[in-house]
Structure formats: C-alpha cells, structure tokens
Amino acid sequence: MRKNTGKLLGTVARYVCYAAFLLVILFPLYWIVTMSLKEYKDIIAFPPKFWFTPTLDHYREVLFGGASFSSVSNMPEFLRYVLNSLLTTGSAVALGLVLGLPAAYVLGRVRTKLNEQIAGTFMSYRFAPELAVILPLYAIYKNAGLYDTFIGLILVHQLIVLPLVVWIMRGFFREIPRDIEEAARIDGANEWQIFLKVMLPVVKAGIGSAMIISFVFSWNNLLFGLVMSGGGTMPVTMGILQTMTFDQIKWGEMAAAAVVSSVPGIVIAVFAQRFLVKGLTMGAVK
C-alpha cells in the first residue's frame, strides 16, 4: 500500500515537472506569437492582455507593405531579407556538403593520428570566437570587392557549416561496417565509386541531419550579416532589427518579423526533430 502511494506521488511530481518545463518553454513563444497578432494599444496595455481581437496587420505590413521606403525594388524589404537568407544559407549548406562530405568520409574511415588532429582542428574552429576571423576578413573583403556579396557571405558561413558537416558526418561514416566497403572493392569499384555510390546512400539519413543542423545554425546567425553585409545581402535576422528604429520599436512588426524568421526552425522541430537529435548526438560520439 505504502509503496503504491509513493509511486503515485512520484508520478505526480514527474508530471508537475513536465508541466513546469512545458510552461517555461512555451509561454515566451505564445507571448511573441500573440504579440504579433495584437493591435498596438493591446501590446502596450498594462496589465498585459490575454484576450484581444486578433489582427493580421503586422504581418501584412512586414510581408507586403513597407515597399515605400525601398526605392531599389518594389519588393517589400523584409521579404527580400527572407530571400537573401534563403539564398545565402541554402548555398552555404550545399557548399559545406560538397566540401565536407568527402573530408568527413576520409576522417571517419581512416583513423590515423594526423586525421584525428585534422578533425580536432575543424572542431576547434567551432569553439573560437568568430570575430577573430571575420574582423580581419572584413578588411580583405572590402579590398577584394567581396563585401556585401552573396559569394562572400556564403564563404564566411563555412565557418559554421563546415565544422558541423565534418563533425556530424564523420560519426555516421564511422558506423558503416567494413564489409560493405570490401564487397564493393571486390566488385571492382574504385575509391570514388565506393564513396559516391556505396557510402553516400548508406548515410542518407545522416546527410539529412547534417543539412538540417547546419541550415538552422547558419540561418539563425546574426553576426556575419552585421559585419559582412550592407543593404544588398542583409539576412532575415538583421531584418528583425530593422523594425527597431532609433526612436521607436515597432513591437507588433518586430514580433511578426520574428515569427516569420522562426518558421524554418519550427518546421524542423515539428517534422524532423528525430534527425536533429540524431545528428547532435552523432557529433557527440567520439
């Protein structure tokens, strides 16, 4: 009897903890989503309003309005930032995979001391402050005409993407049994065929993980945009800051912009959470 009461208490305590975690994680998200749907007077109301008449005005303003202060094109500014981010991040991930997959394959399959050191160096770049590279790079870019260009930004984003791809994929490649490689070799496949036609299909799920993770961290980055892009390539994260002008913060538009810029992350959380977790933990395996 006593044992059952103890067990029940334990279960109750557990669910109370679950509820607390859920509340802490979800409440801020709920708050910014509702803020993006509130009229200005409801946003600044105190005490805060839980019940209000929702409006899509801020989304309309962010996504379709605002063209008035964009003389360059007729496209609304914020939508252009979204496209800039898609182009930069998409290409950066693609380049990262092209460079990183073969490297990760070698570093994962051939475990020499030198290779371990190279893999470690990739990771140590991940831990160093980015400014140590991009501050001097800013001067180089200005001279080379790469400042505020997509090519320049895509290259800079390799600082994030490449270490992630190499580190995550190294773990996936290492898990493949030797037999598969040997069998292909006996069949007369050369090294490149083994890599492209045998190994890559086996680690398909891993490539998905690496893509998702590097996409998110590249998309979410603000610092590279701040340093390396002017008006032409500004990413979506900087677009959010544009709603905060010198004399006022347009809270509603800021919230709407924030929600729009979070869409890729939320889609991944809901539909590809498994890949994300697998990728993160695979990178954690030695």
Place this chain on the structure above:
Amino acid sequence: MKKHGVLSVFTDNEKVARFFMLMPAFLVLVGILVPFVMGVWTSLTDKKLYATHSNFVFLQNYIDNFTNPVFLTSLRNTLLYVLMAILLQLPLGLLAAALLDIPSRTKGFMRTVLVFPLLIPPIVSSLMWKTMMQPNSGMLNYLLGLFGIDSFPWLTGIHTVLFSLVIVDTWIYLPFVTIILLSGLQSLPSDILESAQVDGAGPIRTFFSIKLRWLKTSILLILLFRICDSLKTFEIIYSTTRGGPMNASRTLNIMAYEEAFRWSNTGQAMSIVFTLWIIAFVVSTYLMGKWNKSGIE
C-alpha cells in the same frame, strides 16, 4: 574492369583518392588561417577601420586593455556570464534529461517542444524575453506582481542585467544540454542498471553513483560547448542591452565589436578579440583533451 589511363591513379589508388577527397576542406581550414594571422598582426598595430596607414605598436594595445577599467569590467562580466550559465544549465539539464529518460507516453511530444528554443534564431528569443522583461509593462513583472513581489529591474538594473541575460541564454541552450545528457543516459548498458537494482540501490542512489559517472563524457562535451559558446556570446547581448546599463553587461566580444565598428579602432578591437581567443583556446584544448581521454579507462 579497371580503366587504364592518366586518371586511374586518381581513381584507383586508395591513398591518392583519399588525399583529393580531404584536400578541398583542408584548404578551407588553412585558408581561414590567413585572415586569422593578419588579425594577430593587426592587434599589434594602431590600425583604424578606414585608415590606409598604420604603425606597429607591439603590445601597446594589450597593455592599454589591461589598464582600461571598461576592459577589466568586460573581462569580469564575460567570466561571470560563463560561470552562471554553466551553474544554471548543467543541473537543470540533468533534471530534464533524467525526467525524459523515464518511459512515458508524453515523451515524443515533450521532445518536440524541447527543441523549439534551440531552433528559433537567438535574436528572436532575445527580443522575446526583452519584451517580457520590460520593467514597467513586461509580463514577468506583472506575474511577480500577482504574487505580491516588487517589480524586478531585469535588463535595466546594473546588478540584475547579467543574470537576466543568462536566463535567456539558458532558455535557448538548455535543450542542447538536455539532448546530449539524454543520449548519454540512453547509451547506458542495461545490465549495469540491473545489477545495481539487484544490489538494492534506489533510484536516487543509482542516479548519483552510476548514471552520473557514466555521463562524464557527455558532461565534458557540454562544458566544452557551453563554456566556449558563452565566452563568445554575442547575439543575445547585442539585441537586448548592447553592453548597458553602464557597461554592466559588456563582455569582451561585445566590446571588441563596438571598438571595431563604432569607434573604428581595428587594432584595439583585434587585441580584445585575441585576448578572448586565447581564453577560448586554452579552455577548448584542455577540455577536448580530457574529453578524448574520458571513457577509455
């Protein structure tokens, strides 16, 4: 089967093929060193952002830093931020991981929710918390008021700002800590747990004497990531306080950025970045070494 020609060395020879597979990424690795070395050089000069000429001043920038009270405050803030972040995130992460390790029907749902903060842009999370932390109109002070607690200054108080930023940091990165710890817990061989149960160890003792020890590798990895990332934390502070009020949340990374792009002192900025880089390098080398060795014994 095998083709013969000039290309055959490139395709058939294992070593040559692997060399070419590794080469492109390796070149990027080396390429990144070029601006890095240039930066080290710049930190020894009095370079201004838009000046074409600069003078070699050797260690003068570093000497200036260590006699500059703002720099020393920034250094202290940086270290304090890291310390608070670790002390908050590791225990909370352990608790969350231990809870999620228990089989339950809600697990899938919990995990989906758990990864939200990690996936949305840090600048969004920071601004979100900033609105909730507004001292007069914010949600948090309203909630505190319901419990009869006086309003808290959050990001606007010089004694509370750093801690408030760490709360935001924790909200964003706790999922990462939890995921790593959870996967560590789930890799624990079940025979070890069973033998502990046979010996009559309760769940709490099992946790401390077996699971925590098993998690050593995961904990080292978390320290590695969280210490290094908190050392260079930028977006959370830049989008909320930019180092204020009165330098109370100025960290080395924020100070370096402002020195470079607000005051155009590139040389000075680089010397701040490299002081930070050295700290990060020492910590990451030490922890990576420890992490590599852990688990072998």
